[in-house]
Amino acid sequence: MAVALTMAAMKVAALCHALRGERAQSAGLGAVLGIVLAGGTIYLAVRDLDLLAAAYAVWLLGWLLGPVFMGGGDETLRPEYFTLLGLPPRRLAVGLLAAAFVGLPPLVSLTALLGLVVAGARLGPVAALVAVPAMLLQLAVFVLLSKVAVGLVGLALRSRLGAISTGVLNGAILAGLGQIWVVFLALGQTGVPPLVRYLPSGWGLLAVRGSWWALGALAGLIALLLLAWAALLRLRVGASRASGRARRPFLARTADGAIVAKELRTSSRDLVRNYQFTFAFAYGVCFAASPLLVGWNGMLPYAGPVFIVMAGAMAANVYGTDGTALWLTLMTPAASDVRGRQLAWLATHAPVAVLLTVVCTAVTGGPWPLILALLPALLGGAAGLVPLISVYGLVPGTDPHKRANNPLRTSEDEGSLTGQAYLALALIVATALPAGFVAIRFGWAGVVVGIVTGALCWWGFGRLASARLRERGPELLSTMRTGRKAGGTVQSRFTELSKPRKAVAWWCFGFAAIPLIPQGILAAVFVSRDMLHHTWFLATYMPPGLRYPVALGFVVLGLAMYALGTWIVLPSRQPGTVE
């Protein structure tokens, strides 16, 4: 108990330090946002208990996914800090768990779980009484499941198979969230599936509704999760294993070839890159294929383009992830590191992207001109922007051999990394806009535009990146060495952003695609082809005079969301730095 109390006290102290000054304000805003969501959840307790169960499932999903995508979640207190104390793993787990209950998210979730008490009060005094332990147990399940998920992902990333399957899983889940309308549409057709009631997130509610065994089940699950977490902590503190097999010989003969060969080897050997690749692939496929669930295949051809955009966004910190190895690039100024990296990026991604695109478009039988215009535009755009973003908006990474035991954490500065990925996402999409518009308007001419803009981006952005690397290389190296920005380097505002503003940016980038692409651009295409009353495209249901304006309105909304998100994460010059 003493250990648990001490750790909770440490967490409180750490949070108090963190909450001084500006961050107190943002934490307050986050609390307000959370309380609003929690209030909505409690409201459902008055309205419809099945919907309440669904809402708790969403809260659970948030607890599971949030930390995985935010780079390992809350690491205020890390297990590594306590290794030298020689605590038994279970006591360590209990202590860390106690600390995990300190903080805003558990508090907000607890508020949301007050819905159980409200539901209980409606069902009778006994149910209300049961609701109190149910609420606490349910919260423990949320927190523990989140910890175990992060631990499992960390563990999986130590083997190639694990990295790949984690990538597939995360990609699929995130794509599912991006296409959440499909889920709603499907649910609208079928109602809340009864399964949701029986998920662990619904057990508290089940207990309140009279199935008291659920309380025991919650307690049992907690015990199991605690054991699992303790085991994971023990594994995490151990080192990952070494490999010792023979390697293929280097076949390259030129400097450029050597850079490509090095990059290709790194991509295939670095489990984080394996993960990123499969994540992007799964995201593209699932994002494009999920509307098939509601019988619409119009999205399918975009699997390849979405994959390219995602893969580019994930690679946007290439130089940062290599850390101080940059010194070798600085010592060999004659070789063109940027071009080599671009070629390697294309070599690993283009074949898959082309194949995926051709297959998926063949399945739906078109629209060939648009897809074939987007493909080269995006490939070139991403290959150009990836090195450019990574030298202009470098997020200093932790050197690979110094990384802690959480392989997802390639940098200490996860916030900036996320911001950089979103920036890359938006910019890569932007490079394909000209080709897309021409293709929609004039058909095959778009393909020419796509090839031209793709080649231009590849060449031009690559040149800019090379120049920047040559001019500011030592500053980039200093940044990487100390983990801090040297004077004059661009600083992503994402670092200083408060959590709620980060959340707004997240939502903007996460969901802007919905108004922009399906409800805006696609709807306009359908209207122009007189395909009316088309599934869920709002504009196709409008009276004639309103169809284009509605579609246009959605396009503007989507663009505005991207603009807002970009504005929030936009790099800004640090005041008072010298060039």
Add this chain to the structure above:
Amino acid sequence: MTPALEINGLTKRFGEKLAVDAIHLRVPQGSFYGLVGQNGAGKTTTLSMAVGLLRPDEGTARIFGADVWSAPDEAKALVGVLPDGLAMPERLTGREVLTFLGLLRGMPRDEVLRRADELLDVLELSGAGGTLVIEYSTGMRKKIGLATALLHAPRLLVLDEPFEAVDPVSAATIKTILRGFVRGGGSIVLSSHVMALVEQLCDHVAVVDAGRVAAAGPLDEVRGSRSLEDTFVALVGGEDGGVKELSWLSR
């Protein structure tokens, strides 16, 4: 004769702290130059600026007359560098790292492979054929770093603490290699804390203290009749010789 390395008034400030304060150094061709100083004296900072890995606030560095900042291609082709504590292409094996760097420097492939094999052999790294650099031990990392510095047969070597964490057998090998390099007309600058080693290897020495050169020149001139260690302590230690004791530690 142009010096192998000429440092003129290099200055570096980190925030308030003046890490390197207008250092002047002249490393003649064919010399084996030792840079000694306390922890935090500014050795790493000076050497990084000298080879173009850190931008100085003021001052210049020339390698065989080529300015590191205005003629980097020329200057950097002539120098081999072993920096302290920087990463490598971590997911490559030792042989792959050397092949990669050789090609990067524009050397023909066959020559690169031949030299890589020889370097790995001499430095006793060839046993770790399939091991990625990320899995290397601290001493192995030093050795592969040294191999990358030697690979393109530069005219000047700048080595930051090359013997740190290296076992005695490998250290003896490295000493032999370095001596041979100087005998063949090459020039070396190395930093170290081990006075005996500097006395054993170097013919020139500079004592750096708090970002300034406290003494520099041929070894015998700097140390006079004393040992280098005594000279060093006299130059940089406090009035009481700089040696303090922890009273509570001895029983």
